[in-house]
Amino acid sequence: MRSVSEEPVPLHEEFIYCCGAATHVLKCGPWKDLSKDESKNLPRLLFMIIPGNPGLAGYYRTFIQALYCGLNQQYPVWVVSHAGHCKPPSGMEMIEDTDIKELEDVFGLNGQVEHKLNFLKKNVSKDIKLVLIAHSIGCYITLEMMKRASELQVLRSVLLFPTIERMAQSPQGKLMTPLLCKLRYILYMPVYLLSFLPEGVKASLVRFALRGMKTCDESSITTSVNLFSVDCIANILYMASQEMMKVVERDSTTIKQNLKKLIFYYGTGDSWCPQQYYDEIKMDFPDGDIRLCEKGLRHAFVLDASKEMAAMITDWLQDDLTKL
Numbered sequence: 001m002r003s004v005s006e007e008p009v010p011l012h013e014e015f016i017y018c019c020g021a022a023t024h025v026l027k028c029g030p031w032k033d034l035s036k037d038e039s040k041n042l043p044r045l046l047f048m049i050i051p052g053n054p055g056l057a058g059y060y061r062t063f064i065q066a067l068y069c070g071l072n073q074q075y076p077v078w079v080v081s082h083a084g085h086c087k088p089p090s091g092m093e094m095i096e097d098t099d100i101k102e103l104e105d106v107f108g109l110n111g112q113v114e115h116k117l118n119f120l121k122k123n124v125s126k127d128i129k130l131v132l133i134a135h136s137i138g139c140y141i142t143l144e145m146m147k148r149a150s151e152l153q154v155l156r157s158v159l160l161f162p163t164i165e166r167m168a169q170s171p172q173g174k175l176m177t178p179l180l181c182k183l184r185y186i187l188y189m190p191v192y193l194l195s196f197l198p199e200g201v202k203a204s205l206v207r208f209a210l211r212g213m214k215t216c217d218e219s220s221i222t223t224s225v226n227l228f229s230v231d232c233i234a235n236i237l238y239m240a241s242q243e244m245m246k247v248v249e250r251d252s253t254t255i256k257q258n259l260k261k262l263i264f265y266y267g268t269g270d271s272w273c274p275q276q277y278y279d280e281i282k283m284d285f286p287d288g289d290i291r292l293c294e295k296g297l298r299h300a301f302v303l304d305a306s307k308e309m310a311a312m313i314t315d316w317l318q319d320d321l322t323k324l
Contacts, residue, residue: 009028009029009065009068009069009073010028010029010030011026011027011028011061011065012026012027012028012032013025013026013027014027015086015088015089015092017096018080018083018115018118018119018122019083019103019106019111019114019115019118020095020096020098020103020106021083021084021094021095021096021106021107021115022083022084022086022088022092022093022094022095022096023080023081023083023086023115023119024056024057024058024080024081024085024086025057025078025079025080025081025119026057026058026060026061026064026078026079027076027077027078028064028065028067028068028076028077028078029043029068029073029075029076029077031043031076033123034046034076034123034124034125034128035122035123035124035125042125042127042128043074043075043076043128044075044128044129044324045075045128045129045130045131045155045321045324046075046076046077046078046124046128046129046130046131047064047067047068047071047075047076047077047078047130047131047133048077048078048079048080048120048124048130048131048132048133049063049064049077049078049079049080049133049134049135049138050080050116050132050133050134050135050138050139050141050142050145051079051080051081051082051135051136051138052135052136052137052138052161052163052300053082053085053136053137053236053239053240053243054082054085054226054227054232054236055081055082055085055112055138055236055239056081056085056086056223056226057079057080057081057086058086058219058220058222058223058226059219059220059223059302059303060079060135060302060306061079061219061223062217062219062302062306062307063079063302063306063307063309063310064077064078064079066306066307066310066311067133067310067313067314070310070311070313070314071314071321080116080119082112082115082235082239083106083107083111083112083115083235084106084107084231084232084235085226085232085235085236085239086226086232087226087229087231087232094231094235103115107235107238107239108238108239108242109137109140109141109239109242109243109246109247110246112141112239113141113144113145113148116141116145117145117148117149120149120152126151126153127153128153129153129154129155129324130152130153130154130155131154131155131156131157131158131317131320132145132146132154132156132157132158133157133158133160133313134157134158134159134160134162135160135161135301135302136160136161136162136163136272136299137163137239137243137247139159139160139161139162139163139164140162140163140164140243140247142157142159143157143159143164143251143254143255143258144251144254146254146258146261147251147254154258154261155261155320156261156262156263156317156320157258157261157262157263158263158265158313158316158317159262159263159264159265160265160301160309161265161266161267161270161272161273161299161301162264162265162266162273163243163247163272163273164247164250164251164273165247165248165249165250165273165277166247166248166249166250166277167243167244167247167248167272168244168245168247168248170271170272170273170274170277171271171274172271172272173244173272176240176244177244180237180240180241180244181241181244181245184237184238184240184241187233187237188230188233188234191227191228191229191230191233192230194228195228195229195230197228199225202225202228203221203222203225206221206224206225207221209224210224210303213303213304214304215304216303216304217302217303217304217306220302220303250281252284255281255285255288256285259285259287259288262288262289263289263291263316264278264281264288264289264290264291265291265293266278266290266291266292266293267292267293267297267298267299268292268293268294268296269296270299271299272299273299275292278290278292295308297309
């Protein structure tokens with residue numbers, strides 16, 4: 001693997017409907033279509049990013065570019081937003097105008113799992129192997145995908161800062177659960193009022209909120225402006241409220257069945273999945289590839305450490321890629 005290049009890389013952006021919900025897709029590389037009808041020049045492998053919450057694809061822009069370059073630009077790297085977390089472009093509604101309802105609750109946690117499986121089914125050939133790179137609640141979604149669709153050709157799943165158990169009991173969960181489950185509606189009015197501000201003022205507010213960081217990814221600032229949309233915030237907080245209620249017990253059965261495909265990466269000061277959770281899963285699965293961060297990276301690594309994380313992942317996967 002070569003070092004991450006600073007040169008611009010091909011980046012394709014799409015807003016589509018998936019399961020009837022607005023979805024933002026960023027694709028790194030020249031491959032825009034990996035469906036069955038594509039030409040014979042399909043790649044052997046797709047790197048697909050499953051985001052955390054907020055599940056905005058834009059937060060991972062620098063990350064997928066760095067990962068694509070670190071992989072010698074040999075494989076496509078895609079990130080798919082969560083359903084309804086992106087602000088659709090002008091002329092596109094949050095929900096598709098159709099009488100057919102593909103999912104009863106596409107914005108909920110279960111709906112987001114089915115949303116990703118549906119995206120793969122419709123947009124990626126079954127012959128293409130997958131490396132799933134998941135972040136935060138995306139790790140729970142990824143384990144559910146592997147559980148529900150064992151036919152997926154998953155070469156590896158990399159689970160970064162995995163919120164896969166006892167979310168409401170975590171330090172951050174104890175703080176946020178009452179707000180998310182009972183009081184989230186009070187946030188809608190201030191967001192609605194702020195949505196009328198000029199885009200430049202919104203960006204300035206985001207910069208002010210992130211002022212404590214030494215360095216902040218510029219794409220994170222522009223992406224965060226989406227959070228001034230009431231529809232986006234409603235879907236983000238609704239999903240988060242379900243996380244607190246539904247992400248309780250770790251799915252050790254699915255982990256055991258797929259242990260050789262999984263890489264876990266825990267933080268040392270992560271208030272969503274504290275080091276205690278790392279210690280316990282390490283004890284339960286001593287043969288698993290379960291790592292503890294030694295670099296002090298934050299849970300929301302996309303804000304300031306995307307390139308560093310991408311470089312680590314390419315190192316971890318070198319042996320797998322040489323065997324392809």
